[in-house]
Amino acid sequence: MTVQDRAPVGRWVAFRHRGYPAYWTALLLVGFAVQIQTVAIGWQVYDLTRDPFDLGLVGLSQFAPALLLVLVTGAAADRFSRRGIMCACLVVESCVAAGLLTYAATLDATSPTWPIFALILVFGAGRAFYNPARQSLAPNLVPPEHLSNAILANSTANQAATICGPVVGGLLYGLSPGLPYAVTLVLLLTAAALVLTIPRQPRQIAVAGAKTWETLSAGFRYIWASKPVLGAISLDLFAVLLGGAMAMLPVYARDVLEIGPTGLGLLRSAPAVGAIGVGFWLMAHPIRRNAGLIMFLSVAAFGFFTLVFALSTTLWLSALALLMTGAFDMVSVNLRSVLIQLWTPDALRGRVNSVNQVFIGASNELGAFRAGTMATLIGPVAAVALGGAATLAVAALWARLFPDLRRVQRLD
Template identity: 50%
Template sequence: MSSPAATTAEASDSVFGDTSFRRFWFARLCTTIGYQIFTVAVGWQMYDLTRDAFMLGLVGLVQFLPSVVLILMSGHVADRFDRRRIVRTCQALEALIAVAMAVASLSGRINPEHIFVFVALIGATRAFETPTLQALLPSVVTPRQLPRAVALASSAGQAAIIIGPAIGGFAYVAGPGVVYGLSATLFAVAAVLVSGLTLRQPVQRLTAPVSVKTLFAGFGYIRSRPVLLGAISLDLFAVLLGGATALLPIYARDILHTGPWGLGLLRSSPAIGALVTALWLARHPLNRRAGKVMFGAVAVFGAATLVFGVSHWLPLSMAALVVLGASDMISVVVRSTLVQLDTPDDMRGRVGAVNSVFIGASNQLGEFESGVTAALLGPIGAVVLGGVGTLLVVALWMRMFPALTHRDRLHDHPG
């Protein structure tokens, strides 16, 4: 029989029973589904138009560059103004961009240059939305609930990555215009959900005037915290080298000999492993050996990348991607929780903006790297090289960041 203290602690850890968190969760689900649908359509449409691996990689670079240009502004805005208003404004703009893509596609006049313009605009809006949404979460739950909330919020993202590509792949049969229309609808729904959020924790907004010091404070804070610097940079280099997402259209069409539906399954496979892992971590949060667990997970990520790279059989490729997604989710939850709990509230926007650029570099810039490497070595050579590189990064980072290696608990907050 549970003691009253245990019952109280369990009740205080309950997250999904809170109405505001549920609205946050569904808003993240909708905006991520919308973005995944958009991404699947862009990738397939670009490859249909060009049949060029380099152009696929260039899509990632064009989407990533706005986040670099806007990093100082986006973090500062997130710490100074109402985060709910920023997020819903970004989601409304994303809906309008998706509508414009739908109109251009249905008119039959779209070309690669148009796609690059729209992708750059999406990248600019997400440069503001992503760090602000991350900084908003700690205000919706208590510090004690945050590790579970991060895992549950990640499960929303991963559920969306499962559903989104599958919907996008199958809907693409009706044409890219239909896919972009669905994306626009989901962005709009997310904006409505965010509008109704209520906060459980007081928000400490930045009040200092704009200066070089306040603009660069996020970089300085991360640099002064070896645990945060190690966790964020580990993800950057591991996924930069090991990410094969940009090459999935090539694998689907030319190596696994499948169609848009197969691409949707491949895009969804990492999220299946990630979703199961996120739900497990929400119920069983990491309590000990967090640093070593993170390094082990990234090593498994590299090994799974190697298996995917050499596979010519769709079920094996999907299985490797499932393991890849599961291991990546462990790293994501550890890194995200450390960033949120080890950062003061009035700096979470600026630290989150830097973190988002690192994540963007590992994803969008990683897509560019994969496209360039595939153009030189072929897709299989590019993915295998990336997997080996990831394993080398793990070994090197364990020596360079001993504070992260030996980090035991994610949080010590009593509240």
Template identity: 50%
Template sequence: MPQPSDASATPEASLIRHPGVASFIGSRSLSGLAYQMQTVAVGWQIYELTRSPLALGLVGLAQFLPMVVLAFLSGHVVDRFDRRRIAAICQILAGLGALVFAFASFRHVVTPGLIYALVAFLGAVRAFEGPSLQALLPGLVPPALFSRAAALSSSLFQTVTIIGPSVGGLLYGVGAGFVYTVVAAIFAGAAVSLLLVRQRQPARPREKVSLATVFGGLVFIRSRPEIMGAISLDLFAVLLGGATAMLPLYAHDILHAGPWGLGILRGAPAVGALTVSAWLARRPIKRHAGLLMFAAVAVFGAATIVFGLSTWLPLSAGALVVLGAADVVSVVVRSTLVQLRTPDNMRGRVAAVNLLFIGTSNQLGEFRSGSLAAVMGPVAAVVLGGVGTILVAGLWMRLFPPLRHLQRLDEDVA
């Protein structure tokens, strides 16, 4: 009897069979699940302690500052040493941080200062874990399949991003300490899964540490206008339009829902992101990639405005679903550009700069929205951010013509 042809296999199944891909995606998904559960617990806990939108913003600032300090150093470390082991060590350290959270919660000694300190520690850990994971995937699949692999990894990551906030919100009903204990166990599983990756490490020159090598990633990005445009567009769009820091306040004070409502809001963007990323895994972007990215950012801003004005939980969740769907288009375009057009010996440093921009937009964006909400109210702060995002999309179309004219993502591979 003739054997079934490999051509009949789905693209997802073919990718999973590449050595190490399943273990890598499993580790990234588990790590994402743990972070999402912990984010819900931290957000609800700090708001219960302070009832202050500024405190929610300070959580984002505490995560952001270590990333700024360590970003360029971490990229250099990732390009010199085993990326797999660096990421696994980071996941173990994140698990230990979760255990400290659990101990303090069980003993009822949690204070805002302790939360800020632990969140800052986790920010430092993620400054090394993020570039390590980003730089690993391109070495596991051929360049022609990378766009599909990025979309598949994103779709599975978004699945746990849906599950994580909901599970975190439900478990918080049992107790914050219980949530953090489960989070620590999941981080341990992520580290084990990553250590199962058997990637043949390419020979990379051990460059001497200097200002030129440490800041090499930034210099490379500045030399590629399409990459610079994509990264900076995401930076300013999420910095202005990000409303995630306000979710505990919206769930508690505006939508009058409990931790379960916060879990729904946290998971809603991932529902949209999962749908679109699953579609892109089967049908990768082949034309008008740049224009699609600009359109997605504009939709992201419009969805932010709707969320900011909504006082009905289903409409708020629906707006966040659209927001997540638009955001994943930008994520896939940006990550594919960064990874495929960067030489392997620089991927750690470029990934570190990329994640610094992402951290700036996410964590500093949380601080911006929290501090602005403390001055002018949460609704005005969120709506103003959405308007700003739309304006940024229009401005960047004029400032970065190479990104606007970008067609395929797999051309001009470095």
């Protein structure tokens, strides 16, 4: 890492380090591109088949490569240039956008969907290599004392893309089915060009030797041996798996709150608004003491406000509860992300981050499945309420099982 020994301080301190502004801008552009393309694919597939099951396959097709390639993607990020991997993956994803654009120009009512799913699988494979490299590069661009600021800025960019990207994608698709893919192509190529401007990182430690099982599985073994890292990753896994309520929002908007599609849009945006607000606040007021304890309290608060949302019958309280879940989730995600990065040696960051990404993806997919299954059995309100209560229990149990993680004081 080529940074100054005495680094500057301030809300935007991460942006004062060479290479990070280009990295962050590329991250923002890629976030918008993924959101725009995902919305367009969903609309296009549903227009062709009118089968909601195919929408589930879209998400599975993007997640499956990360799961299947988990041992390879992390090792690649530790062995080769992370900057080079990011750029190569963005070029591959650009080719996918170009393929989707070409196919959209030839679509009619009888067109099959398998070419779209084939392209999504290629896109998912690119993302599978991109994410570990992206996450592992950030600690090479800023010093440890500014890593929290950088991760907050990254999370804020992701949340901004999450709020605005789907809206832009929907508007573009309304103008022309191929237009979202054209915009995605331009955004991804621009991001790839920005990544090339990031300075090379001379201190990255490559994984030497052949790709043996010991090398490929090192990320899993390190996570299991390092209890704070295991605690942070598994806490995120179970909190999202049990406490996520996003999959049930259409049910709440239609049947519980009776607020229609406009109200659904408000509910979906509330967590991201809370996350962005807290992200900006934390960039100016970083957590300097009791980081581990605050992380567990934030997860507990996430569960509590999920429970409040589950039991609410008014729009304002439901939106406020979801806003608070996003706010506390931003706190806990930032703390967990920084702790994982700081506790992991640079030579293993790619493999550890690839495992973490699979756990996050699995918790999101399985969490939606858990919520839907329980809602069928016991009703949506009981399903979401039980998930919130279970998250409170997980926070308390993990604080007891991982005392070293609970006692972490600082993030530098």
